[in-house]
Structure formats: C-alpha cells, structure tokens
Amino acid sequence: MIELLDYxxxxxDNFWIVNNMTNGVAKGYIVYRVSEEGKINHITKKKYxxxxxxxxxxxxxxxxKMIFKPRNFYKTHKKDLKGIWKNYVEAxxxxxxNDDDIGIFGSYLIGFDIKKDVDFVVYKRSNLNKYYxxxxxxxxxxxxxxxxxxxxxxxxNKHKVKFSKDCDLKEIISRNWSGIELSNGVLSTPRFIxxxxxxxxxxxxxxxxxxxxxxxxxxxxxxxxxxxxEYNKEEYEIYxxxxxxxxxxxxxxxxxxxxxxxxxxxxxxxDESKYYIKYLHKSSNxx
Numbered sequence: 001m002i003e004l005l006d007y008x009x010x011x012x013d014n015f016w017i018v019n020n021m022t023n024g025v026a027k028g029y030i031v032y033r034v035s036e037e038g039k040i041n042h043i044t045k046k047k048y049x050x051x052x053x054x055x056x057x058x059x060x061x062x063x064x065k066m067i068f069k070p071r072n073f074y075k076t077h078k079k080d081l082k083g084i085w086k087n088y089v090e091a092x093x094x095x096x097x098n099d100d101d102i103g104i105f106g107s108y109l110i111g112f113d114i115k116k117d118v119d120f121v122v123y124k125r126s127n128l129n130k131y132y133x134x135x136x137x138x139x140x141x142x143x144x145x146x147x148x149x150x151x152x153x154x155x156x157n158k159h160k161v162k163f164s165k166d167c168d169l170k171e172i173i174s175r176n177w178s179g180i181e182l183s184n185g186v187l188s189t190p191r192f193i194x195x196x197x198x199x200x201x202x203x204x205x206x207x208x209x210x211x212x213x214x215x216x217x218x219x220x221x222x223x224x225x226x227x228x229x230e231y232n233k234e235e236y237e238i239y240x241x242x243x244x245x246x247x248x249x250x251x252x253x254x255x256x257x258x259x260x261x262x263x264x265x266x267x268x269x270x271d272e273s274k275y276y277i278k279y280l281h282k283s284s285n286x287x
Contacts, residue, residue: 002026004198004223005105005121005191007068010061013044015110019057020224020241021199028060043111068110070103070121077104084142085118091141095134097127117188125194131178132218144180151187159244167276175247177286178221189246192222200224200239203269205262211280212257217249218287240270252283
C-alpha cells in the first residue's frame with residue numbers, strides 16, 4: 001500500500017515522491033530525473049538532477065520498479081545516524097516517540113549521499129502532541145534554534161513567485177514552530193502524518209473568498225495540513241496539500257482564505273498555488 005512520503009522508482013528509473021493522497025489515490029511528482037549532468041545514485045548507479053520543471057501534482061505510477069518506505073528505512077539505518085541526528089532521535093525516544101513511529105524520507109532514503117540534513121517524519125497524531133510539548137527540550141538536546149528571520153526571508157524570496165500575491169506567505173513560513181535550524185543555517189523540518197487520516201476529499205465545492213476563525217490549529221503541522229475552523233457559525237475542516245503551508249493555523253486566528261469551499265460537506269480545500277491565506281487576526285496559541 002502506498003502512503004504519504006513514500007518514494008517510488010518508476011520504470012524509466014526516475015524517482016517520485018507521494019505528495020498527497022486524494023480520495024485514496026496517491027498523487028505526487030518526479031523529484032529526481034535521470035541525467036548525465038547530475039549526481040550518482042547508489043541504488044541505480046545512474047546520475048540524476050532534481051526535476052524542478054515537474055508538471056504539477058499528478059497520479060503516481062501504479063507500476064514501478066521499487067518502493068521506498070520511510071519507516072522501514074529508519075529501522076535499518078538508525079544505527080548509522082551520527083552527531084546531531086543521533087541526538088535528535090534519542091530526544092524523540094526520550095519524549096515517548098517509539099522507533100516504529102519514526103521514518104526518514106528525502107534523498108537519503110533513495111540512495112543519495114547526505115549533503116545537508118536528514119529528513120524525518122513522525123507518525124500518529126498523539127506523537128505530534130508529544131513533539132509540541134517537548135520542542136524546547138529537543139532543541140536544547142540538539143543545540144539548535146527555531147527558524148531565524150534570515151531563513152524566513154530566504155524561504156520567502158525563494159518561493160514567493162509560486163504563490164498568489166495576496167498570500168501572506170512570509171507569515172506562514174514564520175510559523176514553522178517544529179523546524180530546527182542548525183549552526184550552518186540549514187533548516188530541518190520534520191513532517192507529521194496521522195496514519196488514520198492521510199487522504200483529503202475530492203474538491204466538490206466552489207472557489208471563493210471567505211473568512212474563517214481557527215478552532216484547532218496544531219494539526220496544520222501535519223500532512224495533509226488540517227485545521228478545524230468556524231465558518232457561517234458552523235464547523236468546517238480546512239485541508240491544504242501545499243508544502244509551504246506548514247503550521248499555517250493557530251487557534252484563534254481569523255483568516256481570509258481563497259479556496260474550494262464545499263458547504264454541503266463542510267470541507268475547505270487549498271491544493272493549488274492560486275489559492276491563498278491572509279491573516280486578519282494573528283494568534284500565538286498554536287493549539
């Protein structure tokens with residue numbers, strides 16, 4: 001069974017990532033494409049470049065050569081982690097997150113040399129709460145800090161062209177409470193997955209601008225991003241599959257959103273870069 005953040009090696013030896021599950025269907029894009037101008041992969045023995053010109057989020061191939069599972073890889077390679085990454089997983093274990101609920105994704109998972117950092121994923125909603133309550137301990141044990149203003153500016157300038165000019169992208173980036181910034185300026189942000197809620201519904205509503213108030217925001221750190229909001233005096237679920245929308249919602253926020261709004265099923269979906277979020281009132285209460 002294909003899950004979020006699994007990688008597959010297709011029949012042309014390109015590597016795909018599963019970016020989201022929509023109505024149970026795995027969707028994603030090619031992250032590394034075969035090219036003689038690229039870097040060597042230790043599994044295929046071929047050279048690759050990052051595929052920055054992907055054609056958007058599409059159905060991943062159902063026939064492929066290999067599938068790469070973050071949890072399986074972590075179990076096999078935990079013993080190889082050194083330095084800050086060894087301290088990091090020790091901290092996760094110490095706060096009650098078991099090895100069965102930790103994975104490694106990214107380039108390390110699929111056979112490339114580690115250049116900057118190791119990308120971790122933590123499974124189960126309960127473990128998100130443990131991580132949130134103990135983030136200061138994790139940072140202290142690893143001798144790291146939260147995302148800096150310099151890195152917020154860097155991320156904003158790098159990605160702003162991909163989003164609507166009406167989107168408060170810099171504010172969204174600044175809300176990355178779970179990311180840890182290393183001394184060399186590298187930011188490592190764990191992903192969180194609720195294994196019982198990996199799929200978003202199909203869009204069945206109307207694209208429009210609405211104002212909502214956030215009732216529960218901590219789950220917007222998860223994949224897919226999810227918050228519980230109030231709209232028209234009723235409770236709605238708002239989903240986003242956009243990677244940069246990490247932790248976009250804090251309890252008490254008042255948001256203007258342009259999204260697909262399904263008033264029958266009480267679902268709001270942000271899955272295209274044309275959609276946006278504006279903050280009419282900003283709260284510091286993450287939960």
